[in-house]
Amino acid sequence: MNKFEKMGQSYAQMEQIRESVKGLVREAKQGFEKRETEILQDVTLTHVGQKQQLDKVRGQYLNQLLGQLQSAKKEFDKTSDNAVAFADEILLAELEKPSAAAEAEFERRLTALKTDTVLAANTKSGLSKLETFVNTIDNPYFARKMMAEFPALAASFVNKDVSSQLKLGHINTKLTNVASTEEQKQAQQIKESTLSKKDQPLNMISIIMLRLKRSAIRWLTISVIQNRIPAKSNLIEHESSKGVRNGRPFYFT
Structure with a gap:
């Protein structure tokens, strides 16, 4: 068991x-x-x-x-x-670590994203690139790596208009949801339910x-x-x- x-x-x-x-x-x-x-x-x-x-x-x-x-x-x-x-x-x-090749590809794409957000023509374009990148992540291991980078990437958009901040929150929620395995999500629910009871x-x-x-x-x-x-x-x-x-x-x- x-x-x-x-x-x-x-x-x-x-x-x-x-x-x-x-x-x-x-x-x-x-x-x-x-x-x-x-x-x-x-x-x-x-x-x-x-x-x-x-x-x-x-x-x-x-x-x-x-x-x-x-x-x-x-x-x-x-x-x-x-x-x-x-x-x-x-x-x-500890989450299962992907292959070296998969991790190298992720790092390459992440570096490209950082450059794209800095050079983005406007806030909407930069946020769109960030959201597109996050939407491609389906591995908890990479989601957690991205969560570590997210504050720095989001920093340039934080002081923009309210809609941009709401968009950042939406993107972060997506990322957080992917960062846990199904077992971990169920474990979190059981823990919260147990403590409540x-x-x-x-x-x-x-x-x-x-x-x-x-x-x-x-x-x-x-x-x-x-x-x-x-x-x-x-x-x-x-x-x-x-x-x-x-x-x-x-x-x-």
Whole structure:
């Protein structure tokens, strides 16, 4: 397996981990809601007993999910770092050098271009010659050599009219596009995508906390509607029951 294939494999694994996290959250939510329903339907439990059971079950599901997310995050960081590392190796790899004859021909044409741009009758003519030369380049190796020469060649046109500067930018864009192999272009895309996704929060703790809290609010609403508990007193209890468990905030809802 070459570096390009390893990069693709690491990126695919990273995406699989991202998708698996969604599944973990969904399973935790569904599991908690199932137990919540069972507890609320248990006629042998008092209101206080139901509240205690819900707090216990919520903590169990949250702690289990925390452990799963931490493991997923560790694996995600490992695979994403691998994808970026392989991409960098591809991007920094030496390009295949063409034959001596091909390189000599390129140098000859480049020297002729430099002379033509200096002796050009006007800016439009000089830019046309520069663009024509760039359009003939289809080898990344020569494109990079031309990129090294481009600032000096473009210098005589930089302070001309706005349209000339726009033309220079257009020519430079063409040159830059040719300067990378197809593998390098794909490696750059994968690197950018990976870094972007690493900046996104993989940890879904806040989401599951919100969902569990919503479930608790739903329970409170049902209880009030069924006259099982006084609405005002319960809401006061809810607001005053904020605390800290294992260094994390929680609500006795």
